[in-house]
Amino acid sequence: MNTVIQVLILGILLGGVYALMSSGLTILFGVMRVVNIAHAAVIILAAYFTFFIWQWTGLDPLLISLIAIPTFFLFGATLYVTLFPRLEGSPRFAEMTVLLTFGLAFVLEGLMAYFFTGIFRQTQPAYLTEAFRFGPFYVPAAQLYALLASLVLLIALWAFLNFTHTGYGIRATMQNRTAAQIVGVDVRRASLISFGVGIGLAGAAGALFSFVFPFFPARHWQWIAILLSLIVAGGLGSLKGAVIASVVLAIVSAYVSQYLGPVWAPMVFYAALFLILIVRPQGLYGKVRRI
């Protein structure tokens, strides 16, 4: 029984980080119908960013995440301006963005492999090996901090979307792009900002990722497969769906990892995607789109 609860704790801790990683991806799809295959590559890039700053200055990765957010916001805005305006209005926009970001993922992976080599990296703040004990259970400090940071960021995101003028515009664009334009939302500005926010979230997630998971450039494929499965299972474009799917599936995969072996943990996400597609093709919280 103790093991069952212990695994649950570990699953919840990881679920928070998964939720942060998939939230950026969801925003990008929800607002702009961009499926960012390069999202995990950006997260790994942010992890390297954090790793090198940590190595040079010894700053805490949690603090570095505060530098990573604006840096990657600018990176995202630049990407948006250079890549996406040319695609707008193309008949199969979402599919085109998949292919485009697929290419981008290869470019980022190749550049990282060339400059940073394929060696496993991980930032090692002092609390990496610490843990809090609660009776028979222990909570690894690093993962707890990562969960708390994820929660803070997700709440900040929620507040930004719900209580700011820009946030209204972004949510309106998410609900109906054309209608938002009609009522006077500057859709292009909303897109630019939300692309920045989406990539900025990837930056923050990368900073946390850097000490929770060891990484090397080619690792991003496995992660993007997991993250994409999460957001499709949750319902493409639904933030709530993505967060719930992240937490639930992270817990399930923690159990699978404990009882069947860690090799099978990623299988949970892919299998869940297929099961959900069979039962509910639009995903947990997805809207049925009238084509």
Add this chain to the structure above:
Amino acid sequence: MTDGLKDLRSETDAEVVDTVAVEEALRRRRRVRNVGGLVILLAVLLLPLFRSIGAYNYVLQVGVSVFMWIALSSSWNILGGYTGYISLGHNVFYGVGAYFSALLLIHFGISPFLSAALAGVVALCLGLIAGLVTFRTHGPSFIISTIALLFIVLLWFDSWALTGGANGLSLPVPPFPREWFRMPFYYAMLGCAVFALFLGHRVQHSKFGLALRAIGADQVKAEVAGINTRLFKMLAFALSAFIPGVVGAIFAYSISYVRPTVFFLIAVGAQMVLMAIIGGRGTVAGPAIGAAFVILLNEMSLTYLGATELNLVFSGALLIVVLLFFPGGIVGSLRERGKLPAILDWD
């Protein structure tokens, strides 16, 4: 060579539609294409007989590679090019075919040259099953489910005892004389490539192909027009899974081993997509031209640059540039400008 085309354009520019001249021009164009195609085919067929050319084995090896990728990207094109349903995990079928024939060879001694067709059928059945689930969605969700399928198969083969897990399996070396070792593979792959192109041509000029293009243009309207979209998509998926199975079986035999990292990496599927898009998806010649172009580029960059990481950057950047500036690929863009040479017009 393009005289016929120039006639044709100047006629239409003047808005004088002289059907006789147009038909004459088209006929001349077709004749140029057929003669040119025959010359190329003859050269390709006879190439392995000239053992005296320098780097004979290397040339044949590149030939095998080019034909294999022509077959693979052409078969991807049947689904991805015509219907617009983009499969990023199409190498699943390639790998499953390879493993199937490898197991038959190891356990029953059946040559992959004989079992390749059966491997194709296995891949086809897998395509039907995959289609049952993945076609419940469309657009980005479909693409994502093909990636998930690839990762499921990768994980499974990575830890399945029957297939040797992550280490894979070694195959018995083919019993061919050393000096002619590559030749059977050369002709087998050439056969696959020609078959794939033939199939592509048939699809292009059939009601089946018309239905697929209708689905690609607007699925709802296609459905309203009475096309059983689900059935046609399933058929397209199955058909485009068949050839990768065959090709995988032969390729595994030629390298004498199977391993998950050779067949189930996402980069392998990406290569098919890259080639078809660079060449021009939804055309017969596009994937073939894209395959030849990318393979030759890869060979050159390996020779002169060496680093495989930069190769990755290059491929990705190429994909981005083509998508942004030449969405029709080589064939589509040239045709749009009316500059497609007859020799590349296989439609």
